[in-house]
Amino acid sequence: MEFLVNSTWLMASEEVAEAGAEAAHGLSFAGLMFYIAVTLLVVVGFLAVAKTGLNTRFFKKPTTQLLEQLYVFIEGLCVNIIGPHGRKYIPMLLTLWLMIFTGNLVALILHAGPTADLSFNLAMALIAVGYVQYEGMRANGVLGHFSHFAGPRLPIAMALIITPMIFIIEIISETMKNVSLSLRLYGNIHGGHEAVVAMNKLGGGWVPVGDFLFPIKLLTCVVQALIFCLLFAVYLSLVTHHHDEGHDHGNDEGHAAPAH
Amino acid sequence: MSQSEVNKAPSAGSIVGMIIIGAAAVVGGAIIDQQKMFHGMEDSLHHMGIPLEIGKTIATIGVFLIMFKILHLFFFAPLFEAINGRTSELENTFGEAESLRNEMTQLKADYEKRISDTEASAREQIQAQIKEAQDLKKDLMADAQRKAEEYKQQAIAEIDAEKRKALVDLRIHVTNLSLQATEKILSENVDNDRNRKLIDEFLSTVEVKN
Numbered sequence: 425m426e427f428l429v430n431s432t433w434l435m436a437s438e439e440v441a442e443a444g445a446e447a448a449h450g451l452s453f454a455g456l457m458f459y460i461a462v463t464l465l466v467v468v469g470f471l472a473v474a475k476t477g478l479n480t481r482f483f484k485k486p487t488t489q490l491l492e493q494l495y496v497f498i499e500g501l502c503v504n505i506i507g508p509h510g511r512k513y514i515p516m517l518l519t520l521w522l523m524i525f526t527g528n529l530v531a532l533i534l535h536a537g538p539t540a541d542l543s544f545n546l547a548m549a550l551i552a553v554g555y556v557q558y559e560g561m562r563a564n565g566v567l568g569h570f571s572h573f574a575g576p577r578l579p580i581a582m583a584l585i586i587t588p589m590i591f592i593i594e595i596i597s598e599t600m601k602n603v604s605l606s607l608r609l610y611g612n613i614h615g616g617h618e619a620v621v622a623m624n625k626l627g628g629g630w631v632p633v634g635d636f637l638f639p640i641k642l643l644t645c646v647v648q649a650l651i652f653c654l655l656f657a658v659y660l661s662l663v664t665h666h667h668d669e670g671h672d673h674g675n676d677e678g679h680a681a682p683a684h
Numbered sequence: 685m686s687q688s689e690v691n692k693a694p695s696a697g698s699i700v701g702m703i704i705i706g707a708a709a710v711v712g713g714a715i716i717d718q719q720k721m722f723h724g725m726e727d728s729l730h731h732m733g734i735p736l737e738i739g740k741t742i743a744t745i746g747v748f749l750i751m752f753k754i755l756h757l758f759f760f761a762p763l764f765e766a767i768n769g770r771t772s773e774l775e776n777t778f779g780e781a782e783s784l785r786n787e788m789t790q791l792k793a794d795y796e797k798r799i800s801d802t803e804a805s806a807r808e809q810i811q812a813q814i815k816e817a818q819d820l821k822k823d824l825m826a827d828a829q830r831k832a833e834e835y836k837q838q839a840i841a842e843i844d845a846e847k848r849k850a851l852v853d854l855r856i857h858v859t860n861l862s863l864q865a866t867e868k869i870l871s872e873n874v875d876n877d878r879n880r881k882l883i884d885e886f887l888s889t890v891e892v893k894n
Contacts, residue, residue, distance in 0.1 A: 450735035453717040453743070460747055467751075471759040478762055480769035495763060514764075515756045522755070523748065538744075543737045547744035 451541045459538045463526045471522075494518070498653070505657040506664065513660055516555060521653050524548060524609065528645035531613050532638075539648075540617060542610045549605035552656045553598065560663030569663065573598075601659065605652060612648050616641045693761035699753045706750035713743025859883050 451459065470487060477485025483492050498517050502510035524539060531537025538544040560569040575590035577583070620634030620641070627633040694702075716722065717739025729736050862883055 450737070451740075453714065453737070453740055456740050457743070457747075460744065464747075464751060467755070468759075471755065475759055475762055478766040480766055480773055482770075483766075491763060492767065495767060515760045516752065518760060519748070519752045519755055523751070541740070542735050543740035544744050546736060547741045547748065550741070551745060551748055 450543065451536065455536075456538060456541055456544060459527075459530060459534070459536060459541075460544070462534070463523065463530050463538055466526050466530065467522045470526075494521070501653060501657050505654070506661040509664065510657070510660070513559075513657070517653050517656065520548065520552065520656060521649055524652050525645060525649035528613055528649060531617070532641050532645055535617060535620075537613070539609055540614045542606060542614075545606035545609045546602065548609070548652070549602040552605060552652070553601050553659070556656070556659040556663055557598070559660060563664040572663070601655075605655060609648050609652060612644050616644055694753055694756050699757060702749050702753040706746040706748070706753075709746025709749065710743045711746075713739045713741070713746060715739070716742060855884075855887060858887065 450456075471491070474485065474487040474491040477483055477488030483489050495514070495518070498514055498521060499511065502513050502517060506513060527537050527539035527544070529537075531540040557569070560572070563569075564572070573591050573594035574587050575594070578586055616637065620637055623634035623637065624632050717737060720726075722738040726737055859880065863879065866879075
Protein backbone atom coordinates (compact mmCIF):
# COMPACT_ATOMS: atom_id res chain seq x y z
CA MET A 425 0.00 0.00 0.00
CA GLU A 426 2.77 2.36 0.95
CA PHE A 427 4.52 1.43 -2.24
CA LEU A 428 1.45 2.39 -4.28
CA VAL A 429 1.16 5.74 -2.54
CA ASN A 430 4.84 6.50 -3.07
CA SER A 431 4.74 5.50 -6.73
CA THR A 432 1.62 7.64 -7.30
CA TRP A 433 3.38 10.63 -5.72
CA LEU A 434 6.41 10.00 -7.88
CA MET A 435 4.38 9.82 -11.09
CA ALA A 436 2.42 12.92 -10.16
CA SER A 437 5.54 14.91 -9.33
CA GLU A 438 7.10 13.89 -12.66
CA GLU A 439 4.00 15.04 -14.54
CA VAL A 440 4.01 18.34 -12.68
CA ALA A 441 7.69 18.82 -13.37
CA GLU A 442 7.18 18.07 -17.08
CA ALA A 443 4.23 20.44 -17.28
CA GLY A 444 6.22 23.10 -15.43
CA ALA A 445 9.18 22.72 -17.75
CA GLU A 446 6.90 22.88 -20.79
CA ALA A 447 5.17 25.96 -19.44
CA ALA A 448 8.44 27.55 -18.42
CA HIS A 449 9.70 27.48 -21.97
CA GLY A 450 6.68 29.29 -23.41
CA LEU A 451 6.81 30.52 -26.99
CA SER A 452 10.07 31.18 -28.77
CA PHE A 453 10.87 34.72 -29.90
CA ALA A 454 9.85 33.91 -33.47
CA GLY A 455 6.77 32.07 -32.23
CA LEU A 456 5.63 35.04 -30.18
CA MET A 457 6.27 37.40 -33.08
CA PHE A 458 4.26 35.08 -35.32
CA TYR A 459 1.27 35.13 -32.97
CA ILE A 460 1.60 38.90 -32.52
CA ALA A 461 1.59 39.21 -36.31
CA VAL A 462 -1.55 37.05 -36.48
CA THR A 463 -3.17 39.20 -33.81
CA LEU A 464 -2.22 42.40 -35.61
CA LEU A 465 -3.45 40.96 -38.90
CA VAL A 466 -6.86 40.30 -37.33
CA VAL A 467 -6.94 43.74 -35.69
CA VAL A 468 -5.87 45.61 -38.81
CA GLY A 469 -8.19 43.53 -41.00
CA PHE A 470 -11.14 44.24 -38.75
CA LEU A 471 -10.31 47.94 -38.57
CA ALA A 472 -9.73 48.17 -42.31
CA VAL A 473 -13.10 46.57 -43.06
CA ALA A 474 -14.77 48.78 -40.47
CA LYS A 475 -13.10 51.88 -41.87
CA THR A 476 -14.77 51.42 -45.25
CA GLY A 477 -18.15 51.95 -43.61
CA LEU A 478 -17.25 55.22 -41.93
CA ASN A 479 -19.26 58.29 -42.83
CA THR A 480 -20.78 61.23 -41.04
CA ARG A 481 -24.33 59.95 -41.34
CA PHE A 482 -25.17 56.43 -40.28
CA PHE A 483 -22.89 53.40 -39.99
CA LYS A 484 -24.60 50.62 -41.93
CA LYS A 485 -21.79 48.09 -42.05
CA PRO A 486 -21.91 45.57 -39.16
CA THR A 487 -18.14 45.78 -38.56
CA THR A 488 -18.33 49.59 -38.43
CA GLN A 489 -21.24 49.36 -36.04
CA LEU A 490 -19.22 46.91 -33.93
CA LEU A 491 -16.27 49.31 -33.91
CA GLU A 492 -18.57 52.15 -32.96
CA GLN A 493 -19.95 50.07 -30.09
CA LEU A 494 -16.41 49.36 -28.97
CA TYR A 495 -15.62 53.08 -29.16
CA VAL A 496 -18.73 53.93 -27.13
CA PHE A 497 -17.80 51.28 -24.57
CA ILE A 498 -14.22 52.53 -24.23
CA GLU A 499 -15.40 56.15 -24.14
CA GLY A 500 -17.81 55.25 -21.34
CA LEU A 501 -14.98 53.54 -19.49
CA CYS A 502 -12.76 56.61 -19.86
CA VAL A 503 -15.37 59.22 -19.01
CA ASN A 504 -16.99 57.31 -16.15
CA ILE A 505 -13.77 56.25 -14.46
CA ILE A 506 -11.25 58.95 -15.36
CA GLY A 507 -13.59 61.88 -15.93
CA PRO A 508 -14.30 64.19 -18.85
CA HIS A 509 -10.58 64.67 -19.45
CA GLY A 510 -10.31 60.89 -19.89
CA ARG A 511 -11.36 61.10 -23.54
CA LYS A 512 -7.79 61.75 -24.55
CA TYR A 513 -6.86 58.23 -23.37
CA ILE A 514 -9.33 56.55 -25.72
CA PRO A 515 -6.73 55.71 -28.40
CA MET A 516 -4.43 54.05 -25.86
CA LEU A 517 -7.27 52.10 -24.25
CA LEU A 518 -8.66 51.09 -27.65
CA THR A 519 -5.26 49.82 -28.73
CA LEU A 520 -4.78 47.91 -25.49
CA TRP A 521 -8.27 46.44 -25.67
CA LEU A 522 -7.88 45.37 -29.29
CA MET A 523 -4.44 43.85 -28.71
CA ILE A 524 -5.39 41.96 -25.56
CA PHE A 525 -8.86 40.85 -26.61
CA THR A 526 -7.71 39.74 -30.05
CA GLY A 527 -4.66 38.11 -28.49
CA ASN A 528 -7.02 36.23 -26.17
CA LEU A 529 -9.18 35.14 -29.13
CA VAL A 530 -6.10 33.98 -31.06
CA ALA A 531 -4.97 32.05 -28.01
CA LEU A 532 -8.45 30.58 -27.66
CA ILE A 533 -8.73 29.41 -31.26
CA LEU A 534 -5.13 28.47 -32.06
CA HIS A 535 -4.42 27.06 -28.57
CA ALA A 536 -1.40 29.35 -28.41
CA GLY A 537 -1.28 33.07 -28.59
CA PRO A 538 0.42 36.20 -27.39
CA THR A 539 -1.59 36.59 -24.19
CA ALA A 540 -0.78 33.01 -23.22
CA ASP A 541 2.84 34.15 -22.99
CA LEU A 542 3.97 35.97 -19.86
CA SER A 543 6.56 38.07 -21.72
CA PHE A 544 3.83 39.61 -23.90
CA ASN A 545 1.59 40.26 -20.92
CA LEU A 546 4.45 41.84 -18.99
CA ALA A 547 5.07 44.11 -21.98
CA MET A 548 1.41 45.18 -21.94
CA ALA A 549 1.61 45.79 -18.19
CA LEU A 550 4.84 47.77 -18.51
CA ILE A 551 3.27 49.90 -21.23
CA ALA A 552 0.16 50.49 -19.12
CA VAL A 553 2.01 51.30 -15.89
CA GLY A 554 4.68 53.31 -17.73
CA TYR A 555 1.99 55.31 -19.50
CA VAL A 556 0.25 55.93 -16.17
CA GLN A 557 3.51 57.25 -14.69
CA TYR A 558 4.09 59.41 -17.75
CA GLU A 559 0.60 60.88 -17.58
CA GLY A 560 0.94 61.36 -13.83
CA MET A 561 4.12 63.36 -14.36
CA ARG A 562 2.47 65.35 -17.16
CA ALA A 563 -0.53 66.13 -14.99
CA ASN A 564 1.23 66.88 -11.68
CA GLY A 565 4.82 67.55 -12.64
CA VAL A 566 7.66 65.19 -11.79
CA LEU A 567 7.95 66.33 -8.18
CA GLY A 568 4.20 66.50 -7.71
CA HIS A 569 3.79 62.99 -9.08
CA PHE A 570 6.48 61.48 -6.87
CA SER A 571 5.23 63.40 -3.86
CA HIS A 572 2.05 61.32 -4.22
CA PHE A 573 4.13 58.32 -3.24
CA ALA A 574 5.21 59.98 0.02
CA GLY A 575 1.73 59.88 1.51
CA PRO A 576 0.18 62.65 3.60
CA ARG A 577 2.24 65.49 5.03
CA LEU A 578 3.22 64.64 8.60
CA PRO A 579 4.94 66.44 11.46
CA ILE A 580 8.70 66.46 10.90
CA ALA A 581 9.50 63.85 13.56
CA MET A 582 7.01 61.34 12.16
CA ALA A 583 7.80 62.25 8.57
CA LEU A 584 11.45 61.25 9.01
CA ILE A 585 10.41 57.71 9.85
CA ILE A 586 7.07 57.12 8.20
CA THR A 587 7.35 59.03 4.90
CA PRO A 588 10.33 57.01 3.56
CA MET A 589 8.51 53.81 4.50
CA ILE A 590 5.35 54.90 2.71
CA PHE A 591 7.42 55.99 -0.27
CA ILE A 592 9.12 52.59 -0.51
CA ILE A 593 5.82 50.77 -0.09
CA GLU A 594 4.23 52.89 -2.78
CA ILE A 595 7.10 52.26 -5.18
CA ILE A 596 6.83 48.52 -4.52
CA SER A 597 3.07 48.79 -4.99
CA GLU A 598 3.52 50.55 -8.34
CA THR A 599 5.99 47.90 -9.43
CA MET A 600 3.67 45.14 -8.35
CA LYS A 601 0.98 46.54 -10.62
CA ASN A 602 3.05 45.21 -13.51
CA VAL A 603 3.22 41.81 -11.87
CA SER A 604 -0.47 41.69 -11.02
CA LEU A 605 -1.60 42.86 -14.46
CA SER A 606 0.64 40.47 -16.34
CA LEU A 607 0.26 37.42 -14.12
CA ARG A 608 -3.53 37.75 -13.94
CA LEU A 609 -3.84 37.75 -17.72
CA TYR A 610 -1.24 35.03 -18.16
CA GLY A 611 -2.74 32.87 -15.44
CA ASN A 612 -6.23 33.07 -16.85
CA ILE A 613 -5.37 32.47 -20.49
CA HIS A 614 -2.58 29.95 -20.01
CA GLY A 615 -4.44 28.34 -17.14
CA GLY A 616 -7.45 27.91 -19.40
CA HIS A 617 -5.32 25.98 -21.90
CA GLU A 618 -3.88 23.83 -19.15
CA ALA A 619 -7.36 23.12 -17.84
CA VAL A 620 -8.51 22.06 -21.32
CA VAL A 621 -5.48 19.79 -21.77
CA ALA A 622 -5.96 18.26 -18.33
CA MET A 623 -9.69 17.69 -18.84
CA ASN A 624 -9.18 16.26 -22.31
CA LYS A 625 -7.22 13.47 -20.68
CA LEU A 626 -10.38 12.53 -18.80
CA GLY A 627 -11.97 11.57 -22.10
CA GLY A 628 -9.25 9.03 -22.73
CA GLY A 629 -8.33 10.68 -26.01
CA TRP A 630 -11.77 9.98 -27.46
CA VAL A 631 -13.99 12.62 -25.92
CA PRO A 632 -12.64 16.21 -25.85
CA VAL A 633 -14.09 16.98 -22.47
CA GLY A 634 -11.92 20.06 -22.04
CA ASP A 635 -13.26 21.66 -25.19
CA PHE A 636 -16.60 22.04 -23.46
CA LEU A 637 -14.86 24.81 -21.55
CA PHE A 638 -14.93 26.90 -24.73
CA PRO A 639 -17.82 29.18 -23.63
CA ILE A 640 -16.15 29.87 -20.28
CA LYS A 641 -12.86 30.56 -22.02
CA LEU A 642 -14.62 32.91 -24.41
CA LEU A 643 -16.06 34.72 -21.44
CA THR A 644 -12.59 34.80 -19.90
CA CYS A 645 -11.24 36.46 -23.05
CA VAL A 646 -13.72 39.32 -22.68
CA VAL A 647 -13.45 39.59 -18.93
CA GLN A 648 -9.64 39.62 -18.85
CA ALA A 649 -9.44 42.31 -21.54
CA LEU A 650 -12.06 44.28 -19.63
CA ILE A 651 -10.23 43.90 -16.31
CA PHE A 652 -6.94 44.97 -17.82
CA CYS A 653 -8.46 48.09 -19.41
CA LEU A 654 -10.57 48.83 -16.35
CA LEU A 655 -7.54 48.72 -14.06
CA PHE A 656 -5.56 50.81 -16.52
CA ALA A 657 -8.33 53.42 -16.47
CA VAL A 658 -8.46 53.31 -12.67
CA TYR A 659 -4.68 53.80 -12.43
CA LEU A 660 -4.96 56.73 -14.85
CA SER A 661 -7.80 58.28 -12.88
CA LEU A 662 -5.77 58.06 -9.67
CA VAL A 663 -2.84 60.01 -11.09
CA THR A 664 -4.68 62.44 -13.32
CA HIS A 665 -7.75 63.32 -11.25
CA HIS A 666 -8.52 67.03 -11.35
CA HIS A 667 -9.49 68.97 -8.27
CA ASP A 668 -12.07 70.92 -10.26
CA GLU A 669 -13.99 67.79 -11.21
CA GLY A 670 -15.73 67.49 -7.89
CA HIS A 671 -13.35 65.10 -6.15
CA ASP A 672 -13.48 65.71 -2.47
CA HIS A 673 -10.13 65.67 -0.78
CA GLY A 674 -11.71 66.59 2.48
CA ASN A 675 -9.14 66.38 5.22
CA ASP A 676 -5.99 66.31 3.17
CA GLU A 677 -5.69 70.10 3.60
CA GLY A 678 -4.18 70.54 0.21
CA HIS A 679 -1.72 67.72 0.63
CA ALA A 680 -1.04 65.50 -2.27
CA ALA A 681 -3.17 62.38 -2.18
CA PRO A 682 -1.37 59.07 -2.24
CA ALA A 683 -1.18 57.38 -5.59
CA HIS A 684 -3.80 54.89 -4.45
CA MET B 685 -11.35 67.72 -22.87
CA SER B 686 -13.38 68.24 -25.98
CA GLN B 687 -14.01 65.48 -28.47
CA SER B 688 -12.16 67.38 -31.15
CA GLU B 689 -8.93 67.07 -29.11
CA VAL B 690 -9.31 63.29 -29.16
CA ASN B 691 -10.05 63.58 -32.85
CA LYS B 692 -6.61 64.94 -33.56
CA ALA B 693 -4.42 62.58 -35.53
CA PRO B 694 -0.93 62.11 -34.09
CA SER B 695 1.67 64.52 -35.43
CA ALA B 696 4.20 63.33 -37.97
CA GLY B 697 7.03 63.93 -35.51
CA SER B 698 5.47 61.77 -32.82
CA ILE B 699 4.75 59.00 -35.33
CA VAL B 700 8.29 58.97 -36.68
CA GLY B 701 9.75 59.19 -33.17
CA MET B 702 7.56 56.38 -31.88
CA ILE B 703 8.32 54.19 -34.91
CA ILE B 704 12.05 54.72 -34.41
CA ILE B 705 11.81 53.94 -30.70
CA GLY B 706 9.56 50.96 -31.41
CA ALA B 707 11.84 49.60 -34.14
CA ALA B 708 14.84 50.05 -31.87
CA ALA B 709 12.99 48.17 -29.12
CA VAL B 710 12.09 45.34 -31.50
CA VAL B 711 15.66 45.05 -32.76
CA GLY B 712 17.02 45.39 -29.22
CA GLY B 713 14.64 42.71 -28.00
CA ALA B 714 15.66 40.41 -30.81
CA ILE B 715 19.33 40.96 -30.04
CA ILE B 716 18.78 40.39 -26.31
CA ASP B 717 16.92 37.19 -27.10
CA GLN B 718 19.56 36.09 -29.62
CA GLN B 719 22.51 36.88 -27.38
CA LYS B 720 20.73 35.55 -24.28
CA MET B 721 21.87 38.60 -22.31
CA PHE B 722 19.62 37.87 -19.33
CA HIS B 723 20.08 34.14 -19.57
CA GLY B 724 20.97 33.70 -15.91
CA MET B 725 17.97 35.61 -14.60
CA GLU B 726 15.63 33.98 -17.12
CA ASP B 727 16.88 30.53 -16.22
CA SER B 728 16.30 31.09 -12.55
CA LEU B 729 12.81 32.40 -13.33
CA HIS B 730 12.16 29.35 -15.55
CA HIS B 731 13.15 27.12 -12.66
CA MET B 732 10.52 28.89 -10.57
CA GLY B 733 7.94 28.23 -13.31
CA ILE B 734 7.92 31.80 -14.59
CA PRO B 735 8.46 31.73 -18.36
CA LEU B 736 9.69 35.27 -18.73
CA GLU B 737 12.08 36.37 -21.45
CA ILE B 738 13.22 39.98 -21.38
CA GLY B 739 13.98 40.10 -25.10
CA LYS B 740 10.45 39.13 -26.03
CA THR B 741 9.03 41.69 -23.62
CA ILE B 742 11.14 44.52 -25.02
CA ALA B 743 10.33 43.52 -28.60
CA THR B 744 6.63 43.38 -27.75
CA ILE B 745 6.83 46.88 -26.29
CA GLY B 746 8.42 48.02 -29.54
CA VAL B 747 5.69 46.41 -31.63
CA PHE B 748 3.04 47.99 -29.45
CA LEU B 749 4.56 51.46 -29.72
CA ILE B 750 4.68 51.21 -33.50
CA MET B 751 1.19 49.77 -33.77
CA PHE B 752 -0.26 52.31 -31.35
CA LYS B 753 0.69 55.20 -33.59
CA ILE B 754 -0.18 53.39 -36.82
CA LEU B 755 -3.60 52.31 -35.56
CA HIS B 756 -4.22 55.80 -34.24
CA LEU B 757 -3.22 57.45 -37.50
CA PHE B 758 -4.94 55.14 -39.98
CA PHE B 759 -7.96 53.85 -38.08
CA PHE B 760 -8.77 55.64 -34.84
CA ALA B 761 -8.40 59.21 -36.15
CA PRO B 762 -10.83 58.57 -39.06
CA LEU B 763 -13.20 56.82 -36.65
CA PHE B 764 -13.12 59.75 -34.21
CA GLU B 765 -13.49 62.16 -37.12
CA ALA B 766 -16.54 60.30 -38.42
CA ILE B 767 -18.16 60.02 -35.00
CA ASN B 768 -17.39 63.64 -34.12
CA GLY B 769 -18.59 64.75 -37.55
CA ARG B 770 -21.81 62.90 -37.04
CA THR B 771 -22.15 64.29 -33.54
CA SER B 772 -21.53 67.85 -34.72
CA GLU B 773 -23.96 67.32 -37.61
CA LEU B 774 -26.56 66.13 -35.14
CA GLU B 775 -25.78 69.07 -32.90
CA ASN B 776 -26.14 71.40 -35.87
CA THR B 777 -29.44 69.79 -36.81
CA PHE B 778 -30.66 70.08 -33.26
CA GLY B 779 -29.34 73.65 -33.12
CA GLU B 780 -31.19 74.53 -36.31
CA ALA B 781 -34.33 72.86 -35.01
CA GLU B 782 -33.94 74.76 -31.77
CA SER B 783 -33.46 78.08 -33.56
CA LEU B 784 -36.46 77.31 -35.79
CA ARG B 785 -38.46 76.49 -32.71
CA ASN B 786 -37.39 79.77 -31.13
CA GLU B 787 -38.28 81.57 -34.34
CA MET B 788 -41.67 79.88 -34.39
CA THR B 789 -42.20 80.75 -30.75
CA GLN B 790 -41.27 84.35 -31.51
CA LEU B 791 -43.63 84.40 -34.50
CA LYS B 792 -46.37 82.85 -32.41
CA ALA B 793 -45.81 85.45 -29.70
CA ASP B 794 -45.87 88.19 -32.35
CA TYR B 795 -49.08 86.83 -33.83
CA GLU B 796 -50.65 86.48 -30.43
CA LYS B 797 -49.63 90.06 -29.60
CA ARG B 798 -50.98 91.24 -32.92
CA ILE B 799 -54.24 89.37 -32.34
CA SER B 800 -54.56 90.81 -28.85
CA ASP B 801 -53.74 94.29 -30.19
CA THR B 802 -56.36 93.85 -32.91
CA GLU B 803 -58.87 92.63 -30.38
CA ALA B 804 -58.12 95.59 -28.11
CA SER B 805 -58.36 98.00 -31.03
CA ALA B 806 -61.64 96.44 -32.17
CA ARG B 807 -62.93 96.59 -28.63
CA GLU B 808 -61.94 100.25 -28.41
CA GLN B 809 -63.60 100.97 -31.74
CA ILE B 810 -66.74 99.14 -30.69
CA GLN B 811 -66.79 101.04 -27.41
CA ALA B 812 -66.29 104.32 -29.29
CA GLN B 813 -69.07 103.41 -31.71
CA ILE B 814 -71.35 102.44 -28.85
CA LYS B 815 -70.55 105.72 -27.11
CA GLU B 816 -71.14 107.62 -30.32
CA ALA B 817 -74.41 105.78 -30.84
CA GLN B 818 -75.46 106.50 -27.27
CA ASP B 819 -74.61 110.20 -27.73
CA LEU B 820 -76.50 110.20 -30.97
CA LYS B 821 -79.41 108.48 -29.27
CA LYS B 822 -79.37 111.08 -26.51
CA ASP B 823 -79.26 113.89 -29.08
CA LEU B 824 -82.04 112.31 -31.07
CA MET B 825 -84.11 111.76 -27.97
CA ALA B 826 -83.56 115.35 -26.85
CA ASP B 827 -84.38 116.63 -30.33
CA ALA B 828 -87.47 114.47 -30.49
CA GLN B 829 -88.54 115.57 -27.07
CA ARG B 830 -87.96 119.18 -27.99
CA LYS B 831 -89.93 118.77 -31.22
CA ALA B 832 -92.69 116.90 -29.43
CA GLU B 833 -92.85 119.71 -26.92
CA GLU B 834 -93.04 122.24 -29.74
CA TYR B 835 -95.77 120.23 -31.48
CA LYS B 836 -97.58 119.89 -28.20
CA GLN B 837 -97.40 123.63 -27.53
CA GLN B 838 -98.45 124.33 -31.08
CA ALA B 839 -101.33 121.86 -30.76
CA ILE B 840 -102.40 123.43 -27.48
CA ALA B 841 -102.29 126.87 -29.08
CA GLU B 842 -104.30 125.63 -32.07
CA ILE B 843 -106.73 123.92 -29.76
CA ASP B 844 -107.10 127.11 -27.78
CA ALA B 845 -107.61 129.11 -30.95
CA GLU B 846 -110.13 126.57 -32.28
CA LYS B 847 -111.81 126.51 -28.91
CA ARG B 848 -112.03 130.28 -28.84
CA LYS B 849 -113.26 130.34 -32.42
CA ALA B 850 -115.82 127.65 -31.63
CA LEU B 851 -116.94 129.57 -28.59
CA VAL B 852 -117.34 132.73 -30.68
CA ASP B 853 -119.21 130.77 -33.35
CA LEU B 854 -121.26 129.10 -30.69
CA ARG B 855 -122.05 132.45 -29.10
CA ILE B 856 -123.03 133.88 -32.45
CA HIS B 857 -125.11 130.84 -33.21
CA VAL B 858 -126.75 130.94 -29.78
CA THR B 859 -127.34 134.64 -30.17
CA ASN B 860 -128.91 134.04 -33.58
CA LEU B 861 -131.02 131.25 -32.23
CA SER B 862 -132.06 133.39 -29.32
CA LEU B 863 -132.96 136.26 -31.59
CA GLN B 864 -134.87 133.96 -33.93
CA ALA B 865 -136.67 132.47 -30.97
CA THR B 866 -137.41 135.88 -29.50
CA GLU B 867 -138.49 137.13 -32.91
CA LYS B 868 -140.87 134.34 -33.26
CA ILE B 869 -142.12 134.83 -29.77
CA LEU B 870 -142.42 138.55 -30.05
CA SER B 871 -143.27 138.51 -33.76
CA GLU B 872 -141.26 141.52 -34.31
CA ASN B 873 -137.85 142.31 -35.47
CA VAL B 874 -135.50 142.58 -32.58
CA ASP B 875 -132.40 142.49 -34.65
CA ASN B 876 -131.06 145.73 -33.59
CA ASP B 877 -127.92 146.77 -31.92
CA ARG B 878 -129.47 147.34 -28.55
CA ASN B 879 -131.00 143.87 -28.39
CA ARG B 880 -127.74 142.23 -29.40
CA LYS B 881 -126.02 144.12 -26.66
CA LEU B 882 -128.56 142.89 -24.16
CA ILE B 883 -128.14 139.31 -25.24
CA ASP B 884 -124.40 139.60 -25.06
CA GLU B 885 -124.63 140.96 -21.59
CA PHE B 886 -126.89 138.13 -20.67
CA LEU B 887 -124.67 135.57 -22.12
CA SER B 888 -121.73 137.08 -20.35
CA THR B 889 -123.47 136.57 -17.08
CA VAL B 890 -124.30 132.92 -17.86
CA GLU B 891 -121.00 132.04 -19.68
CA VAL B 892 -118.87 129.60 -17.88
CA LYS B 893 -115.40 130.79 -17.22
CA ASN B 894 -112.84 128.56 -18.88
